[in-house]
Amino acid sequence: MxxxxxxxxxxxxxxxxxxxxxxxxxxxxxxxxxxxxxRGDSYEDIYHMPYLLNEEEQNMLRRFYALLDKSELITVSKKRSEYLALQNQINPHFLYNTLEGIRAEALIAGVDSIAEMTEALATYFRYTISQVNNLVTLEEELANVENYYYIQQFRFGSKLDLRIRYDCEDEEEALICQLPKLTLQPIVENSIYHGLERKIGTGHLDIKITMTDSHLIIMISDDGVGIEKGQVKVMNEQLRALRLEEENSGETGKKGGIAVKNVNNRIKLLFGEEYGIYIYSQPDSGTDVEITLPVVKN
The missing domain is CATH 1.20.5 (Single alpha-helices involved in coiled-coils or other helix-helix interfaces)
Structure with missing residues (x-):
């Protein structure tokens, strides 16, 4: 027994x-x-569930995966970013010609500062409005940031300082790495208008480039007013997931610029959810925006 x-x-x-x-x-x-x-935290794992209990579930997921065209999502997000950046866009050729006319008149009048600013503005719009390919080189993105900074200096003068530095063995190798067009300038714009504009004294912007065998990490830092801890947490939770329907929200989107969420979404759509943007900040201690990308050279 x-x-x-x-x-x-x-x-x-x-x-x-x-x-x-x-x-x-x-x-x-x-x-x-x-x-x-x-919740929107992940969309890839749903296709690789380790336990599919019946054939109907397998067929459902196969059908769903076939219907989800990631390239179409990339196109939609890219077109939305172009629209946000150029919400009131006029004919670009008319814009270029008008700016060139202003520059010529300024040179004739001997007002070199207006001529230089007009030329910088024309260069900026030419880069922004021109055909948006999926990827551009880091060198091109940094050149656009420097031109944007030059334009901002006409407003802020010596109150704004920009530094670009490299924490990698081969600077030239880093510069040929590719990333989505208009990735850096929207972050720099946010740093200026939300971090440094309200700061008393000179505001410093620091762009640090780090490259490993597999990752390109770009840290954009400012010593501005910073962000409250609770708000930083909410922002990072929103950036962690791919949510296309929310990328128009926020102050930046309302002003017609490219929202940080849009930049983050395009990175995730192109490279995967393990890449994207993360924000570190504290009140009165500035803000660090970390952009993580894969190393892509072709």
Missing amino acids: KWFILFLGVLYVILLYAAYQLIYRPLKVNSRIKAAFA
């Missing part, structure tokens, strides 16, 4: 363990993946 009771006990434990492994655990894992998908 004792051996029989012991046998039943062992059998019960085995059946309990089997039920856990074959029924409860698969349901729990699938439920966690589905919940993450519903």
Whole structure:
């Protein structure tokens, strides 16, 4: 009788363990993946659920994956960024010709500062409005940032200081790395208008380039007014997930610029959810915006 009771006990434990492994655990894992998908935290894992309980689920996911065209999502996000940056766009050729006319008149009048600012503005718009390819080189993006900074200096003067530095062995290798067009300038614009404009005294912008074998990390830092801890947490939670429907929200979007969320979404759409933007900040201690990208040279 004792051996029989012991046998039943062992059998019960085995059946309990089997039920856990074959029924409860698969349901729990699938439920966690589905919940993450519903929150927008991840959309890739839903296609690779380790436990598909029946053939209908497999067919459903295969059909859903076929319907989701990532290249179409990239195009939609890219077109939205162009629209936000150029909400009141006039004919670009007319814009270039008008700016060139202003520059010529300024040179004739001997007002070199107006001529230089007009030329910088024409260069900036030419880069922004021209055909937006998926990727440009880091060198091109940095040149656009420097031109944008030059324009801002006409307003801020010596109150604004920009420094670009490299924390990698080969600066030339870093400069040929590719990234989505209009990735850096929107972050710099945010740093100026939300961080440095309200700061008393000179505001410093620092762009640090770091490259490893597989990652290109760009840190854009300012010593401005900073952001409250709770707001930083909310911003990072929003940036962590790919949410195309929210990229118009926020002050930057309302002003017609390219929102940080839009930059983040384009990075994730092109390269995957492990890449993107993360923000570090404290009140009165400035803000660091970290952009993580893969090393892409072709």
